[in-house]
Amino acid sequence: MYVEGIILDCLYKIKINRSIYGIYHLLTGKKSIQSVHDARIFQLEKYYGVYLTLTREHFMHIIDDMVKDGALTEGDDELYFVTDAGKNRLAVFQSTTIYKYLNGLSFSAMERHFRDRLYLLVQTYSNILVNNYSFIPVIDSQEITKWVKDFYRRHYQSNTPDRLYLELHQLLSSLPKKEADIFVDRLSGYQYYGLSMDQLALKYKLSKDDITIYLTGITHELIKLVGQQKEIYPILSQLMKGFEQQKFITNTANQTYQLLQRQFSLEMIGQIRNLKLNTIYDHIVEIALYDSNFQIDYYVTKQEQEEIIDAIQKNNTFKLKTIKESCDSSISYFQIRLVLARLKELMPGEIS
Amino acid sequence: MTNKLSLEEELETYFGYSTFRLGQKEIISDVLNGNDVLGILPTGTGKSICYQLPARMLEGTTIVVSPLISLMMDQVKELKAMNFKEVIALNSFLDYDKRKRIFKNLNQYKLIYVSPEMLQQKELQFYLKNISISLFVIDEAHCISQWGHEFRPDYQKLKSVINELGDPPVLALSATATKEVQDDIIHSLDRSIIRHIYPMDRSNISLSIQEVINNDEKLDIITSILSVHKVPSLIYFSSKNAAENVSHLLSERLPEHRIAFYHGGMEQMDRVAIQQQFMNNQIDIICCTSAFGMGINKNNIRFVFHYHFPGQIESYIQEIGRAGRDGNQSISILLYSRQDSFLPQKMIDSELPSDDDLIRVKQLIIRYQNENKIFPVELTEIQAMFGLSEVQWRFISSQLEKHGIKVENGIKYDESKVDETFQQIKYLRDERLYLKQSKLKDMMNWIQLKTCLRSGLYTNFQSGYTSVEEFCCSNCGIDLREFKPKQTTPLIQPSTWEKKLRRLLVVGDFE
Numbered sequence: 080m081y082v083e084g085i086i087l088d089c090l091y092k093i094k095i096n097r098s099i100y101g102i103y104h105l106l107t108g109k110k111s112i113q114s115v116h117d118a119r120i121f122q123l124e125k126y127y128g129v130y131l132t133l134t135r136e137h138f139m140h141i142i143d144d145m146v147k148d149g150a151l152t153e154g155d156d157e158l159y160f161v162t163d164a165g166k167n168r169l170a171v172f173q174s175t176t177i178y179k180y181l182n183g184l185s186f187s188a189m190e191r192h193f194r195d196r197l198y199l200l201v202q203t204y205s206n207i208l209v210n211n212y213s214f215i216p217v218i219d220s221q222e223i224t225k226w227v228k229d230f231y232r233r234h235y236q237s238n239t240p241d242r243l244y245l246e247l248h249q250l251l252s253s254l255p256k257k258e259a260d261i262f263v264d265r266l267s268g269y270q271y272y273g274l275s276m277d278q279l280a281l282k283y284k285l286s287k288d289d290i291t292i293y294l295t296g297i298t299h300e301l302i303k304l305v306g307q308q309k310e311i312y313p314i315l316s317q318l319m320k321g322f323e324q325q326k327f328i329t330n331t332a333n334q335t336y337q338l339l340q341r342q343f344s345l346e347m348i349g350q351i352r353n354l355k356l357n358t359i360y361d362h363i364v365e366i367a368l369y370d371s372n373f374q375i376d377y378y379v380t381k382q383e384q385e386e387i388i389d390a391i392q393k394n395n396t397f398k399l400k401t402i403k404e405s406c407d408s409s410i411s412y413f414q415i416r417l418v419l420a421r422l423k424e425l426m427p428g429e430i431s
Numbered sequence: 432m433t434n435k436l437s438l439e440e441e442l443e444t445y446f447g448y449s450t451f452r453l454g455q456k457e458i459i460s461d462v463l464n465g466n467d468v469l470g471i472l473p474t475g476t477g478k479s480i481c482y483q484l485p486a487r488m489l490e491g492t493t494i495v496v497s498p499l500i501s502l503m504m505d506q507v508k509e510l511k512a513m514n515f516k517e518v519i520a521l522n523s524f525l526d527y528d529k530r531k532r533i534f535k536n537l538n539q540y541k542l543i544y545v546s547p548e549m550l551q552q553k554e555l556q557f558y559l560k561n562i563s564i565s566l567f568v569i570d571e572a573h574c575i576s577q578w579g580h581e582f583r584p585d586y587q588k589l590k591s592v593i594n595e596l597g598d599p600p601v602l603a604l605s606a607t608a609t610k611e612v613q614d615d616i617i618h619s620l621d622r623s624i625i626r627h628i629y630p631m632d633r634s635n636i637s638l639s640i641q642e643v644i645n646n647d648e649k650l651d652i653i654t655s656i657l658s659v660h661k662v663p664s665l666i667y668f669s670s671k672n673a674a675e676n677v678s679h680l681l682s683e684r685l686p687e688h689r690i691a692f693y694h695g696g697m698e699q700m701d702r703v704a705i706q707q708q709f710m711n712n713q714i715d716i717i718c719c720t721s722a723f724g725m726g727i728n729k730n731n732i733r734f735v736f737h738y739h740f741p742g743q744i745e746s747y748i749q750e751i752g753r754a755g756r757d758g759n760q761s762i763s764i765l766l767y768s769r770q771d772s773f774l775p776q777k778m779i780d781s782e783l784p785s786d787d788d789l790i791r792v793k794q795l796i797i798r799y800q801n802e803n804k805i806f807p808v809e810l811t812e813i814q815a816m817f818g819l820s821e822v823q824w825r826f827i828s829s830q831l832e833k834h835g836i837k838v839e840n841g842i843k844y845d846e847s848k849v850d851e852t853f854q855q856i857k858y859l860r861d862e863r864l865y866l867k868q869s870k871l872k873d874m875m876n877w878i879q880l881k882t883c884l885r886s887g888l889y890t891n892f893q894s895g896y897t898s899v900e901e902f903c904c905s906n907c908g909i910d911l912r913e914f915k916p917k918q919t920t921p922l923i924q925p926s927t928w929e930k931k932l933r934r935l936l937v938v939g940d941f942e
């Protein structure tokens with residue numbers, strides 16, 4: 080029900096403005112400006128990257144099933160519409176805690192690391208507690224192993240497992256019982272291995288998709304709680320280290336940003352970086368999304384902004400091509416994208 | 432007055448076993464005398480001791496080539512638990528800095544496990560040359576042979592690696608090598624090797640074949656047997672889907688049992704979890720594909736079922752060899768329905784490239800050479816580009832390489848030879864296909880056998896076998912009611928998440 084709820088919500092908000100694959104890219108956290116952009120303008124930030132392992136085939140499969148169930152109807156050109164039955168399902172989903180927890184755009188990059196670090200940390204201290212220094216680790220990533228080893232080097236005190244226990248206990252107590260149950264069932268320790276995703280799904284009678292989203296949602300909530308009160312979670316707050324500065328700007332866009340701040344023109348930046356102008360435009364849109372202080376007026380005048388917004392309202396669409404056709408031919412795609420990036424400020428309250 | 436301990440005493444000191452099992456002492460004595468040895472011992476009887484004890488006793492370092500990383504990791508873990516700390520498994524997961532550090536200090540290890548692919552690295556070879564290598568071990572040595580059931584091209588390059596490393600004494604080990612494969616191993620290593628071939632039959636594993644009408648009946652049989660016996664068991668399948676589905680069905684039918692599935696398509700973390708849950712008695716039954724097998728050293732597996740039979744007898748012997756490693760009576764049950772004969776055939780087809788595949792690869796290679804294009808680096812990308820499975824691509828690329836066509840950083844080759852090369856690959860493909868088909872036929876013939884299955888199973892491998900009075904095979908007659916294995920008692924799981932967390936992290940809170 081969770082995955083379906085998410086897809087229904089996306090379809091409901093995006094309407095026919097994007098192809099169905101836009102939603103797929105959103106859920107799998109595609110690192111493209113388009114996906115982040117979509118998340119922003121359609122207010123679907125919470126779903127960004129919440130299902131990284133979803134395959135395209137499986138995604139289509141879920142959609143097909145919803146068409147069969149009557150939650151969706153299919154129009155031409157792979158367009159889908161949410162039915163009344165679909166809206167009811169969406170409402171059920173929106174009343175769950177998981178819906179409230181999800182916060183993909185902020186946490187999806189950190190989530191996997193947070194969990195993997197925690198899994199290996201608990202397993203390690205559980206073994207160390209009984210002086211067992213060799214065990215088969217549940218996480219075999221070199222990066223995570225290194226992190227846990229470094230952590231251990233700094234926290235070899237014999238009361239660390241106890242403190243870890245107290246922090247986890249405190250943290251998980253803020254969740255409903257079932258959510259804490261699921262989260263703890265996945266943990267491994269001394270001579271004990273946590274449940275696999277399939278086992279969890281079976282035990283809690285959820286589909287494999289739903290258990291994935293469920294665990295993701297819980298993790299987002301835990302990250303939020305820890306982040307809000309770092310002082311009472313001295314151990315757990317370290318699981319987030321290295322990710323605080325995570326913003327949605329790619330390295331390459333950041334380089335362009337640096338040059339921009341040194342007053343180079345876009346053409347100059349293109350030459351310096353040996354990149355096409357269109358690529359630089361992509362970067363500017365990305366910067367506009369990421370830095371709310373960035374002024375777009377320089378690239379698209381107030382008057383042009385109004386014209387673009389008119390076109391959006393008149394056609395009730397976010398489709399670039401439709402907008403472009405309905406504006407003066409002097410207005411470029413680049414300008415339209417910039418306006419879309421800022422739509423929330425320019426058109427407050429009008430997106431639904 | 433001599434300080435020299437007997438081999439038995441060394442065994443006792445280091446491993447806590449009071450006696451050698453059949454063949455171990457003979458192999459170890461020869462190894463300690465610096466001879467090259469080929470050792471064939473049955474599955475699960477202790478081939479590892481044959482190099483682990485020498486590794487402890489000899490000056491210098493013992494190198495073990497092993498085909499599976501998980502297998503190496505398990506062994507390292509077990510050895511460390513037995514207080515043998517100077518061991519390591521080298522694998523490509525190690526990051527650069529760590530690897531460098533380890534490479535520079537290789538001499539501090541008495542036992543080094545390494546994959547055949549990794550051993551090809553010039554860098555590693557360089558550092559290995561600088562340490563004193565007292566023994567070079569090839570575990571699962573049948574992988575050397577094209578005729579073996581798990582041929583690995585990199586195993587064929589071991590001879591030159593051994594030369595590079597200054598020709599240390601070699602010990603090759605396997606449980607499933609026919610005479611043909613044994614010859615091939617020796618030929619490929621090109622050394623005068625002493626053979627220690629022991630009968631590979633396992634008299635504590637009873638062999639049963641039951642013909643059924645359809646899959647429902649298979650499920651009924653498994654359910655009825657396992658409802659009487661709560662013992663560690665494996666059920667082998669030829670496909671991931673079947674393993675998953677039957678695992679779910681069985682869980683419904685046997686709610687008191689703890690059942691899970693395992694296959695190569697699962698996430699790494701889940702694979703480790705399931706395998707280790709089984710080792711720790713958290714689960715009783717695993718529905719698996721052949722991905723679960725080699726290196727699983729749980730000593731009290733009592734039943735091995737084959738829901739689908741494998742394509743060759745060697746695989747079958749390996750798979751049932753997971754049972755009864757403690758020496759106690761265990762039972763293998765192969766469930767066979769007529770429709771099943773298509774499955775291994777399908778598998779064979781998916782392992783070797785078809786004519787169309789070969790034409791496609793050839794055209795692409797020619798195009799890439801002409802257009803000076805570069806192949807992707809990722810193996811998966813190359814496979815996707817050619818539209819081949821991993822096994823198919825491994826087959827083709829190793830052959831291309833043999834003919835001097837290297838698919839790295841763009842290809843260079845003599846164009847006039849392309850046609851001939853592909854013709855050769857095709858011949859070889861046909862040869863392999865024929866071989867696999869004939870192996871499949873052997874397997875099917877064995878299944879249809881009306882006489883003693885034990886006698887039939889091992890005749891390809893050896894002249895005789897230990898005859899078994901009770902529980903020999905289904906053709907000699909077995910009475911399952913007489914089978915009374917020790918039942919497992921499930922671990923009591925804490926009831927709340929708080930208690931579970933305490934068990935993990937608070938001293939004295941686990942039983």
Ligand SMILES: Nc1ncnc2c1ncn2[C@@H]1O[C@H](COP(=O)(O)OP(=O)(O)OP(=O)(O)O)[C@@H](O)[C@H]1O
Nearest residue numbers: 448450451452473474475476477478479480606728
């Ligand atoms: N001399 C001995 N006495 C008692 N137990 C032994 C002895 N030698 C080995 N074992 C035990 O037998 C088990 C199987 O050993 P090992 O894993 O080496 O088998 P193997 O021959 O390599 O099997 P496979 O063919 O499946 O790889 C181990 O648990 C090992 O501890």
Ligand SMILES: [Mg+2]
Nearest residue numbers: 478479570726
């Ligand atoms: Mg072995």
Ligand SMILES: [Zn+2]
Nearest residue numbers: 883903904907
């Ligand atoms: Zn018999």
